[in-house]
Amino acid sequence: MKLLYIHGRAQQGRSAEEISREWTSALNQGLRLQTYNEVWVKPDVPYYGDHLFALTNNPEELMRSEDTILRGPMADDYASFITEAVMEIVQTRTGLDVSADPDLALRGNLGDNRESDTLEEMLKRGAQNWPWVVATTRLIDQRLPIVSEASIRLFLRDVYIYIADPDVQSQVDQRVEAEITKEPTVVIAHSLGTVIAYNILRRRKRNITALFTLGSPLGIRAIANRLKRPFNRPRVLGAWSNFYDPNDIVSLNPLQSTAFAKFRTPIVDSPIINSSSNRHHISQYLSHPAVSAGVRSALGVNA
Numbered sequence: 001m002k003l004l005y006i007h008g009r010a011q012q013g014r015s016a017e018e019i020s021r022e023w024t025s026a027l028n029q030g031l032r033l034q035t036y037n038e039v040w041v042k043p044d045v046p047y048y049g050d051h052l053f054a055l056t057n058n059p060e061e062l063m064r065s066e067d068t069i070l071r072g073p074m075a076d077d078y079a080s081f082i083t084e085a086v087m088e089i090v091q092t093r094t095g096l097d098v099s100a101d102p103d104l105a106l107r108g109n110l111g112d113n114r115e116s117d118t119l120e121e122m123l124k125r126g127a128q129n130w131p132w133v134v135a136t137t138r139l140i141d142q143r144l145p146i147v148s149e150a151s152i153r154l155f156l157r158d159v160y161i162y163i164a165d166p167d168v169q170s171q172v173d174q175r176v177e178a179e180i181t182k183e184p185t186v187v188i189a190h191s192l193g194t195v196i197a198y199n200i201l202r203r204r205k206r207n208i209t210a211l212f213t214l215g216s217p218l219g220i221r222a223i224a225n226r227l228k229r230p231f232n233r234p235r236v237l238g239a240w241s242n243f244y245d246p247n248d249i250v251s252l253n254p255l256q257s258t259a260f261a262k263f264r265t266p267i268v269d270s271p272i273i274n275s276s277s278n279r280h281h282i283s284q285y286l287s288h289p290a291v292s293a294g295v296r297s298a299l300g301v302n303a
Helices: 016-033 049-057 059-070 075-094 119-125 131-143 149-164 166-177 192-201 282-286 289-299
Strands: 002-006 185-190 208-214 237-244 268-271
Touching: 002 016, 002 192, 016 282, 016 289, 049 149, 049 166, 075 149, 149 166, 149 192, 166 192, 185 192, 185 282, 185 289, 192 208, 208 282, 208 289, 237 289, 282 289
Parallel strands: 002 185, 185 208, 208 237, 237 268
Antiparallel strands: none
16 A cells, blocks of 8 residues: 655755655654554655745746736636636635725735836736735734734635646646556645645546545635646545544645535545644644544554
8 A cells, every 4th residue: 555645835955755754744744642653654745845946946947837817818717817816815714805895905004015016017026915905914913913014915826827827837846746656546635735636636546545635725716726637536446545633724625515626435534622722734734633534544553
């Protein structure tokens, strides 16, 4: 049995070995709490952290990608994506309907007091840095102080670039697909990694015996609506278990729902409560008893 970890964004400067140790340590912590034996399978970790960071932060690559997205035919869609995602996050997490009150984000000194930008200046800064977007995500910052409004905006930017830029998507996908073999495989994916996993696994038949998605943003409608159709469940796949903390800012909605999809063979959604202030962190998910026990069962650990 093969075990595959698919990590999320902001993993630059690390290595596959470091991620493997972190994830496996958290998984085994959850197993020890239940007096189970530790995982014996050595995981494979397709590492794309440095590459994604270069593609989304290197000035030349970022200019190419933003030229494609912000100044090309996708400019309007990128603006719509940021708008839809931020409004959905704010409404779901704070109960405030920004769409019904467009000035809500700018009241109470939430704005950045910057004079109105020209269109060219706004394009250079990127939609994730537009004043109203910054102000609106600060609403989340105020209601949920443990959440960084800047991290939300950067997260949305990186997810959109992966979805919308074929070159970025192809380069990231190639690194992940290189680790998928014909051997029976349990896949654990986190955050942006769940988008990548779904995007890859639905394309053709794979010998995936179980898929675990943790802290998945697939339930954000702005993301789900922009994935390529047909919107199908991976065909050869055992159980798909999705774990989400209701206070995780990224895993906005359960996946077996109108927010993502209602497949005939359903995704098993399980809300859990992570134990630290960082509800989105991978270690919190993997060390949770429900997650670690599920992975243990999928791997066929008998003791």
